[in-house]
Amino acid sequence: MVAEQISLFHENQGEDKKAEPVGIGNGLSIKFLNESKTDLHFIRNGSIIKKVTLSDKVAKRLFVIEAVEQGATKAQLAKALEMSRQSIHNYEEMKKHFGMEGLINGYSPQKSKSRRKQREDHRGKIYVGNKAGIVAQIRKKEREQARSKQQEFEFSFLETGKQEHLEPEQKPFAETHGWEKTRYAGVFIYIITLVSEWNWLKLITGYFGPSYRIMMTFLLMVAHNIRSIEQLKNVRSREAGVVMGIGGIGSRPTIWKSFYLAVDKMISRELLIDFFRYQIRKGIVGCWVWFTDGHLLPYSGHEKIRPGYHTQRRMPFPGQTNLVTCDGSGRVVDFQIQEGKGDLRSHIVELSKKWGSEIPEKPIMVFDREGSGIGFFSELVLNNVPFVTWEKNAQKKELSLLDDSLFCDEFEFNGKQYSVFEGDKILTYKDKNAEHHGHTFVLRRIYIWNKSSGKRVCGLAWPDDRKVCVLNRPQVQMDTIDCAKAILSRWGASENTFKHQSTKHPMHYHPGFKMVESQNQTITNPEIKVMDGLIKKTKKAMDKLYKKLAGTKQVLNKDGKPRDNSIREKIKKEIDERKAELNGLMNKKKQLPGKVDVSTLEDYRSFKKIDNEGKNLFDFMMASGWNARKQMVDWLRPFLNVENELVDLFYAISNSHGWIKSTNNEVIVRLEPLEQTKRRRAQEQLCRKLSGLCARTTSNKLLVIEVGGPPKKLSKKEG
Numbered sequence: 001m002v003a004e005q006i007s008l009f010h011e012n013q014g015e016d017k018k019a020e021p022v023g024i025g026n027g028l029s030i031k032f033l034n035e036s037k038t039d040l041h042f043i044r045n046g047s048i049i050k051k052v053t054l055s056d057k058v059a060k061r062l063f064v065i066e067a068v069e070q071g072a073t074k075a076q077l078a079k080a081l082e083m084s085r086q087s088i089h090n091y092e093e094m095k096k097h098f099g100m101e102g103l104i105n106g107y108s109p110q111k112s113k114s115r116r117k118q119r120e121d122h123r124g125k126i127y128v129g130n131k132a133g134i135v136a137q138i139r140k141k142e143r144e145q146a147r148s149k150q151q152e153f154e155f156s157f158l159e160t161g162k163q164e165h166l167e168p169e170q171k172p173f174a175e176t177h178g179w180e181k182t183r184y185a186g187v188f189i190y191i192i193t194l195v196s197e198w199n200w201l202k203l204i205t206g207y208f209g210p211s212y213r214i215m216m217t218f219l220l221m222v223a224h225n226i227r228s229i230e231q232l233k234n235v236r237s238r239e240a241g242v243v244m245g246i247g248g249i250g251s252r253p254t255i256w257k258s259f260y261l262a263v264d265k266m267i268s269r270e271l272l273i274d275f276f277r278y279q280i281r282k283g284i285v286g287c288w289v290w291f292t293d294g295h296l297l298p299y300s301g302h303e304k305i306r307p308g309y310h311t312q313r314r315m316p317f318p319g320q321t322n323l324v325t326c327d328g329s330g331r332v333v334d335f336q337i338q339e340g341k342g343d344l345r346s347h348i349v350e351l352s353k354k355w356g357s358e359i360p361e362k363p364i365m366v367f368d369r370e371g372s373g374i375g376f377f378s379e380l381v382l383n384n385v386p387f388v389t390w391e392k393n394a395q396k397k398e399l400s401l402l403d404d405s406l407f408c409d410e411f412e413f414n415g416k417q418y419s420v421f422e423g424d425k426i427l428t429y430k431d432k433n434a435e436h437h438g439h440t441f442v443l444r445r446i447y448i449w450n451k452s453s454g455k456r457v458c459g460l461a462w463p464d465d466r467k468v469c470v471l472n473r474p475q476v477q478m479d480t481i482d483c484a485k486a487i488l489s490r491w492g493a494s495e496n497t498f499k500h501q502s503t504k505h506p507m508h509y510h511p512g513f514k515m516v517e518s519q520n521q522t523i524t525n526p527e528i529k530v531m532d533g534l535i536k537k538t539k540k541a542m543d544k545l546y547k548k549l550a551g552t553k554q555v556l557n558k559d560g561k562p563r564d565n566s567i568r569e570k571i572k573k574e575i576d577e578r579k580a581e582l583n584g585l586m587n588k589k590k591q592l593p594g595k596v597d598v599s600t601l602e603d604y605r606s607f608k609k610i611d612n613e614g615k616n617l618f619d620f621m622m623a624s625g626w627n628a629r630k631q632m633v634d635w636l637r638p639f640l641n642v643e644n645e646l647v648d649l650f651y652a653i654s655n656s657h658g659w660i661k662s663t664n665n666e667v668i669v670r671l672e673p674l675e676q677t678k679r680r681r682a683q684e685q686l687c688r689k690l691s692g693l694c695a696r697t698t699s700n701k702l703l704v705i706e707v708g709g710p711p712k713k714l715s716k717k718e719g
Contacts, residue, residue, distance in 0.1 A: 022080045025073030027634075030080055037082075042067065046634045047286035047329040050361075051478070054081070064091050070283055155199075155274045157206045164209025171699045172201055172216070172245035173667045179711040182239040185658025187223045188669040189690060191244075192703050193628040194219075196695035197284060198275070200624065205698055207271050211262040216244040217255060218618055222625035223654055227506040229255055242660055243669070245697070256512075259614065263512060268616035275620060276334050280358050284627065286327035289388075289486055290363040292351065294321045294342055294370070297508060297615075303515050303608040306340030316341075320610060322619070323347050328489070331630050332623040337612045339518065345376045352385045364388055364478060366486050378429035381441045381462055388478075388486045391425075391445070391458035399447070399456040407449045411481050413488055416452040422480040423447065425460065446483045459487040504651070505622055512614035518607040522595040531589045538585060542578045545571055635689050639682040653683050659711055666702040673707050683707055 021029040021043055033039040038055045041048050042063065052063045060081075067077055068088065078085045157163045168174060194200035204212045217232070220240055226232060229252060241248035249255065279285050296308045298319040307316035321342030324335040334351060348365050356362060365380075365387040372392035380387050407419035425445040430438035446459040461483045478486075501507050548571055555566040562569055598604040633650050640646060658671040671687065674680045687705045695703040 024067060024076045024080055026071030028067060028070060028072045044070070044283050044286070045329075045631060046637075047327050047331065048288050049283070049286060050288055051482075061091055064088055065095055068092065155203055155206060155278070156270060157274075163206045166205055166209060166698070168699065170210050171697065172205070172212070173662055173697050173701055174245075174699055175242075175247055176662050176664060177242070179659045179661045179670075179714045180239075180242055181657070181659050181710075181714065182243050183236060183657050184220065184224070184240045184243045185660060185669050185671055186654040186656035187220060187240075187243055188660070188703075188705055189632060189654055189686070190219060190223050190625060190628050192690045192693060192695045192705060193632055194624055195697070195703060196690075196693035197282070197628070197631060198278060198624065201698050203271070203274065203278075207267055208262050208265065211258055211265070213246045213249075214255065214258040214262050215617070215621060216246050217249050217258075218621035219625060220244055220249070222505050222621050225504055225506065228509055229259070229511060242662075245667070259512060262617060263613045266613060268613050268620065272335075272616060272620055275624070276355075277358060279331075279627070280333070280355060284631070285331045285333045286329060287359045287361075287363050289328050289366055290325050290333055290351075291327075291366045291489070292323060292325045292344065292348055293368060294323050294344055295507075296320075297322055297337065297510070299610065301513070304605045305608050305610065306518070306520070308341050320612075325351060329630060329634075331627045335619060335623065337615060337619075339520065339609055344371050345373070345379075348387075349379060349383055349385060352383065362386060364486065366489070374427050374429045375431070377427065377443065377460070377462070378439045378441065382439065386461075386463055386478075388446075388459060388461045388483050390487060391460050394458040396456070399458065402447065402456070407447065409481055411485070413485055416450060418484065418488075419449045419451060420480050420484045421447050422483075444483065446480060446487065448484050448487070459483060500647075501622070501626060505625065507622065509618060510610070510615045511618055514611040514614070515608040516611050518609035521598050521607055523598055523604075525592055525594060525596045526601070527592055528589060528594070531585060531592065535582065535585050535589070538578055538582045542575060542582070545575050545578065549575070632686065632690075636682060636686050639685040640678065649679055649682060652679070653686065656683075659714075661711075662701070664701075666704055667697070668704045668706070670711065671705065671707050673709075680707070 019032050021031040023029045027045045029043045031041045031043060033041065033051075038053060040052050040054065042050050042052055050063075052059055054060045054063075064077065064081070068074060074085055074088050078088055191200075204215045208215065217229075220226065220235070221229075221232070224235075226235070232249065232255065233252065235249065237248040237250065241250075250258075280287065296310055296317065296319050298308075298310070298317060299305055300318070305318055305320075308319040308321050309315075310317035320337050320339060322335055322337050323342055323344060325333045327333055334355070336347060338347070344367065348367060348371065352362055352365065362385060365385060367387070367389050369390045369392045371389060377387075406421050408421055410417065410419045412418070423445045425443045426440065427443060428438045428440045441462075444461040446461060447456065448459060449456045461478070549568065552568045552571060554568050555563045557563050598606055629650065633646050636646055636650055637643075640649060652674060653671070656671040656674070658669055660670075661668045671683065674683050684707045687707050691704045691706065697703065
């Protein structure tokens, strides 16, 4: 049984056990961090959005407005914050009529005004004429504003007018039929979640048109861990196709034809940007802390491609690197497949720029030791990108000599006890190609003591949580313990996002390999390798001569001078010759270019690059299925109080057999009930939750899922 992905700063860790999240509606909750209830975490679907200090009146007002705008129930929010419902309404009205400035600074109307004076002041603002017409105009403006707000979540193909057209009979779930038995009924929970939360059917049909069928097939592969298109021969075509809304998945030649029709559109880049932007704007993924790490996609073909790095074997290996960014709960925020080893450092900087306009505050980037380096840290600071990472090559002896009393803050994480304290580290980076004297900056140094194992390590973070920006609010509210938990959250025993995906989903599958010429054809100059061999050989000969010289006696003439033809003098002359030869080789090496193009060399094959259009489409479905699974496990959590059984229960539900019926108005799926009482009740509650989302297809059919026994009447196809 696979354990569930551990969320960053989970509720059941250390001192946080005393404080339980308080729900405020629409998947939102708050969790107080101290007994005085002055600090809290704002949480959406189990993922922390931000940290708020309620003692700051401005921060409190902004938080209340943000929570209401994201769908919090005002009554529940007022009860949780121990404030009146009227105060929340006042904050809304202040922002509505006087903007953010009025909300922050307050609004105090003048006192002691006569009614006559007030009428004179507002005479020009009074509506004159037919009140019904005025109300109609006001409602029209409100509808336009609501429509423009809704368009913020629309996809790019609607703006460009390139939406693919589908005939009515080609749309998902267009077929009507009676009850039919299917072994793949559980996959329907993925479809409802993706349609309701990600508007997924509209996304894929708008981009691919009739070729959207391949995306439904990929979803089936992800949900049932089918490792390749060839393995679909073991799937019942009609039973799977009727659940996916495409009638039948078809034969392998039909599937490959649909796949290449989708690949030929060359739209995976736009599709991924739309998908990632949509879930960021809707708050489906967390935007406080982002974890970025590389994952090797091995290649075993005969073409010459650039090598990646195999972490387990600790050696270069032919393949690509998939740079994946996840939020604190393990949901995929973004991914990019890069050639060879990939460039993690530039990817992190570009990631911050790419989504900076979609997020009010830049997320804190967390990465491993691969990104360690003064030059990279300087670049992050200059680009105002907050980060947390390990400190590479920290001195173990220096850390072991630290006084135990310095580690004043204690916490528990993943069942282990830790103590931490914080210091400063001043760094100066000077670019050789720059004229300035260097960039000096200060990083936070986080000292971590694992009391369970006795090991001590260090982490680095920026910026300082005491730095302020607009409105006198902290720029990054992350204390020492938060930084330590961020460092510990995705590596070692806690790094399980890729582990779960690799066991439950075909991560390495690359449908439709296609090779193109790589734009990067440079390699290390092979003459440098030859020159290094000659230098090494010369130094080795010199070492032998020095050893021989040390064992040779000096022979003198009668006048006391060394004899010229003695063995010792001959060895000295040979050493001088070797020194001159070595200096010549070193000078030649300096004059050689470090990189050369392989096209200028003989007997060298050019590098090929794997075309990732098909891989991007499949990984888009991987990310969609993974995030939907994370979402449904969060919905399932209140219905089962055994944390270790949640993921296992989810997969039991998603693999359930059942029946499906499609009418003109709705698509109904009935799952076979699970045997154990508590698991069956959780299954029923999840199905009620999914049906309550009121998800609809592109043809406006309602999607419904339930739990029960076999229907009395089956269609003729089922006999």
